[in-house]
Amino acid sequence: MYRHNPVRRAAALPQAPVPDWSKLARDDYVEVRTSSGAVFAGTIDMIAANRSVFWVIRSDGAGRTMVYSGDDISVTKVARRPEFAAA
Numbered sequence: 001m002y003r004h005n006p007v008r009r010a011a012a013l014p015q016a017p018v019p020d021w022s023k024l025a026r027d028d029y030v031e032v033r034t035s036s037g038a039v040f041a042g043t044i045d046m047i048a049a050n051r052s053v054f055w056v057i058r059s060d061g062a063g064r065t066m067v068y069s070g071d072d073i074s075v076t077k078v079a080r081r082p083e084f085a086a087a
Contacts, residue, residue, distance in 0.1 A: 018075050021069060024054065026045070028043070028044045029042070030077055031075070032073055033076070040056070040060060041059050042057050043057050045064060053068045
């Protein structure tokens with residue numbers, strides 16, 4: 001019988017920026033690139049119903065960061081690193 005493997009599925013995610021934030025959801029692992037060139041990654045903790053803002057729990061230990069669609073940023077949905085992926 002086929003056994004579901006979420007790690008295999010996560011590896012197939014595209015590595016291109018997501019222009020339409022309606023495709024994002026809670027627990028998605030994303031990389032955020034600001035206009036100044038700063039980059040951080042983490043897991044979406046909360047996302048507004050209208051998808052104009054979301055909060056990321058950063059993987060670098062810097063806490064929780066709000067990301068607003070009105071800012072000049074690029075968001076990429078990425079596969080989780082193996083140590084964060086569910087088995």
